[in-house]
Amino acid sequence: MLSQLSSLSHFVRSNDWRTILAHVNSRDAHPLLQFIKYGICGLGAFITHQVIWLALSVWAFPSIDSEIPKEIRAVNTTISNSIAVLFSTAVAYVTNILWVFKSGRHSRLVEIASFFGIGVISFAGGLLAGPYLIQMFGIDTRLAQVSMAVTSMLINFVCRKFFIFKH
Numbered sequence: 001m002l003s004q005l006s007s008l009s010h011f012v013r014s015n016d017w018r019t020i021l022a023h024v025n026s027r028d029a030h031p032l033l034q035f036i037k038y039g040i041c042g043l044g045a046f047i048t049h050q051v052i053w054l055a056l057s058v059w060a061f062p063s064i065d066s067e068i069p070k071e072i073r074a075v076n077t078t079i080s081n082s083i084a085v086l087f088s089t090a091v092a093y094v095t096n097i098l099w100v101f102k103s104g105r106h107s108r109l110v111e112i113a114s115f116f117g118i119g120v121i122s123f124a125g126g127l128l129a130g131p132y133l134i135q136m137f138g139i140d141t142r143l144a145q146v147s148m149a150v151t152s153m154l155i156n157f158v159c160r161k162f163f164i165f166k167h
Helices: 002-014 017-025 031-060 070-099 108-129 131-137 141-164
Strands: none
Touching: 002 017, 002 031, 017 031, 031 070, 031 141, 070 108, 070 131, 070 141, 108 131, 108 141, 131 141
């Protein structure tokens, strides 16, 4: 990690802003920059997911109000998350393919199916961490949502980086 930081620092000091920006926007960016770009795309997908989840959890499938029984909150937050994940995964795919990773390891159809498949797997893992905690321990819905997001993010990064896209 230290050598990665050192080489990135040397690159920044040795080049003008136009060259640095071109490198940042390249899919062959320095590994540390690639991770930062992945994080930015992930943040966009996360925000998309949370906005849709929150809207659905307030208006369509109420699950925020602590007065709602924990069993209903758990089911409703699962429904809201199940809808939101479709949109957030689409945002993640489009931004990652345009800015972070190289296509080509698989056909486009296999790539998209794999990307969404891994999204479903990580979402299922997140659901075990989120709504399960509501159901079993009655924790606050927002805290369960954070645990779901963290679990999903970790599974997504590892699987997408090493199994779907070219390095």
